[in-house]
Amino acid sequence: MADSAPATAEKLPKDLAAEKGLVNVQVDDTWIQVPSGTRMIEVCKMAEKEVPHYCYHTKLSSPGNCRMCLVQMGMPSRPAPGESPSYEDDGYQQISWMPRPVIACANTVAENMGIRTTGDLVEECRNGVMEFLLINHPLDCPVCDKGGECPLQDQTVAFGPGESRFVEEKRHYEKPIPISDTVYLDRERCILCDRCTRFADDVAGDTLIHFMDRGNSTQVNTFPDEPFASYFSGNTVQICPVGALTAKPYRFKARPWDLEETISTAWIDSVGSRVTVQSSRNQVLRLLGVDADSVNWGWLSDKERFGFEALNSEDRLTAPMVRVDGRLESTGWAPALAAATDALRDVDPARIGVIGGARLTNESQYAWTKLAKGVLGTDNVDAQLGDGLPVEAVLGLPRATINQACTPGGTVILVGPDPKEDLGALFLRLRHAVVNDGTTLIELTPTRTGLSTIAGHSLHPKPGEVDLLAAALVDAVSGDARDAAGVPADAIAAAAAAISGPVTVVLGRASIAESAAITVDAAIALSQLEGVGF
Ligand code: SF4
Ligand code: FES
Structure with missing residues (x-):
């Protein structure tokens, strides 16, 4: 969704707005048109109005926990029974403002709605919320790792009361608690926004961090004797709006x-x-x-x-080295490049081979292959760790992006390693698509993966026989189901029947013990599916 929408001083004619799936919303006296069903807080952002918030996050659900995003809402007034609504000259009803604020993160906009992000009511209520949030907060900003980039700190200055009326003893907890090898928890700072727990439950599917106890004693914690052993734990540190969760490698290293x-x-x-x-x-x-x-x-x-x-790491090369009298010696870039140029100048290009890094970006790969092919004149290039697929096979397949794979209502066929182990961010995107957007996942993997619990169909071929299973799946789409690779025909037929919408194959070798040719054969078979991308 766009971050900003064209703001106009005018409302779009009602019929025209509805035709485009838009609604007219007034934000602080300016009318804008936004897609119907947009959250109020997002509409305010489009109108470039700041609404402070803690628990709201664009990629998470809205629990309405922190109450910081209060705004005043208005709607056209309802006529009294027996009376007709009265309209203004432009055909719209006048906005009547509610006497109490509402949270902007969990409410969506409707036609002719008004939102006020400022004003006495909003400011007084925000002030009160800030005061409550700070009651038990230790206010230890000078020694907190989040200092300087902390929304609580910033918003206390911008929207909070100048001083505290709370003179009682604050809560104290043991701190910091290492809840995993990399994440530390300081519960006194937690404002119970529920972001970390929602991320763990809803996004990563690792229900390892929770709220416990109730009321004033509510606290975020992990299960006794169970670490926060999630492959994605660092995300909770990044989205924690205070310094309650910190990452061990960064603790006390620098200020923003x-x-x-x-x-x-x-x-x-x-x-x-x-x-x-x-x-x-x-x-x-x-x-x-x-x-x-x-x-x-x-x-x-x-x-x-x-x-x-x-x-x-101390073992890492940090300077170029050249061999002098049989020994490697550190040197500067200019002499190192001169030595390399001298060594290459009179060599037959056919005798030069260039090995690039397998983990470089596309841009870097392009740059070094251009050097090899365009300058050195050699075609002897390679950049694999021996765990990939033949380049000619990969380049011959129709491509798909992550967004295409995650198309609502589409199908993803997983042929390869466990994305949770090897392709973390893709795992999270696929998980979201399957859980929230109705994407169908069909696994053709020799073992269960991190996605098996949410997969529509988990077919596990005998190791080394995924190509046979893929061919059988394609035949089953045409109505010819049979047993293959140890998977019964009815399971294959059920998976074939579930294929709908755009189909994307996530392709890779399930293990390096398996020949690349088997995966390539599976890809060739699956490429017969209509409109498939890889
Ligand atoms: S630890 Fe941070 S992210 Fe988790 S509930 Fe507390 S404030 Fe929110
Ligand atoms: S951001 Fe709306 S209630 Fe927390």
Whole structure:
């Protein structure tokens, strides 16, 4: 959804707005047209009006926990019984404002609705909410890792009371608690926004972090003696709006204003998640997910998020080296490049081979192959770890993007490794599509995967026989079901009958013990499905 919508001083004629699936909404005296059913808080964002919030997150459900997003809402007044509604000259009814505020994150807009994001009522209520949120908060910003990038800190300054009336003893908990190898919990700072628990339950499917107890004693915690052992735990740190969850690799390393930031691409797997790499004093200190709509939606696997620590390993080469008298010696880039150029200058190009990094981005791969083929004149290039598929096979298949795979009502056929283990961000996108958007998942994998519990059909062929199963599935679509690879014909027929909408195959080798030719044969079979992409 667009972040901003064209704001006009005029309302779109009612019929025209409805025809386009839009509704007229007045935000702080300006009319805008937005898709019907949009959440009020998103409409305010489109109108470039700030509404403070904590529990709301664009990629999560709206529990209405924190009550910080209060706005005043208005609707056309209802006529008294027996009376007709009165209209203004433009054909719209006058807005009557409600005497109490509503939360903007859990309510959607309707035709002719009015929203006020400021005013005495809204400001007084927000002030009260802030005061409640801060009652038990330790106010330890100077020693909190979130200081400088904390929405609670910022919004207390912007919308909160100047001083506290709370003189009683605040809650105290043991802190910080390492709830996993990488995440620390400081419960005193928690404002019970429910973001971490919703992420774990709804997005990752790892119900390992919860609220416990009730009322004033409610606290976020993990199960006794069970760590927060989720492959995606780092996302809870990123979305926690206070310093209650912190990441061990970043704790007390820097303040946000010390950090330099570079948008980049995660290099751990082939998903290509968007990340921002943050560094200080020439050392990478953390990676954060970027909300790239077509890729990872801001989520990262812990491998993507915390894998950067290898960059700071003492074993890593940090300078070019040349061999002098049989020994490798560090040198500068200019002498190293000169030595490489001298070594390559008089060599027959056919005798040169270039091995690129298998984990580089497409852009980097393009750059080094251009050097190899365009400058050195050699076709001897390779960039695989021995776990991939033949390039000619991959390039010959019709392509699909992650968004196409996650099309509501479409079908995903999984042939390959467990995405939860190897393609973390793709796992989260597929999981969302299956759970929320009615995408059908059919697994053709030798073992169960992290998606098996939500898959429509889990077919497990004997190892090395996925090609036979894929061919049988395609034949079953044409009504010719048979047993294949140890999977009974009726299970294959049921899976074939479930295929609907655009079909996307997530393709890879289930294990490197399995020949790439088997996966290629499976792909060739599945490529016969109508409109399929890979
Ligand atoms: S730990 Fe953070 S994300 Fe979780 S409920 Fe508390 S404030 Fe919200
Ligand atoms: S953001 Fe709306 S209730 Fe929390």
